[in-house]
Amino acid sequence: xxxxxxxLNDLNVNNVLNEIxxxxxxxxxxxxxxxxxxxxxxxxxxIRMLGACAGCSMSADTLKLGxxxxxxxxxxxxxxxxxx
Numbered sequence: 001x002x003x004x005x006x007x008l009n010d011l012n013v014n015n016v017l018n019e020i021x022x023x024x025x026x027x028x029x030x031x032x033x034x035x036x037x038x039x040x041x042x043x044x045x046x047i048r049m050l051g052a053c054a055g056c057s058m059s060a061d062t063l064k065l066g067x068x069x070x071x072x073x074x075x076x077x078x079x080x081x082x083x084x
Contacts, residue, residue: 028052
């Protein structure tokens, strides 16, 4: 049986981000959901990385390899995740 596709909306994106928040918070960071920006190329999820993440040299990797990958896995229509 295939997994039902989740609708891309603020609540569902926040719920997906809740899956990764404990790992970010364990390192002294905080992940804040900002909005979904609908561009011509497709939707972009905007987040804000705060706390220890704000000045961390690994935050770009966390964003691309962790957060963006998880979001795109759950919402294939999302073209990217942007730290604003």
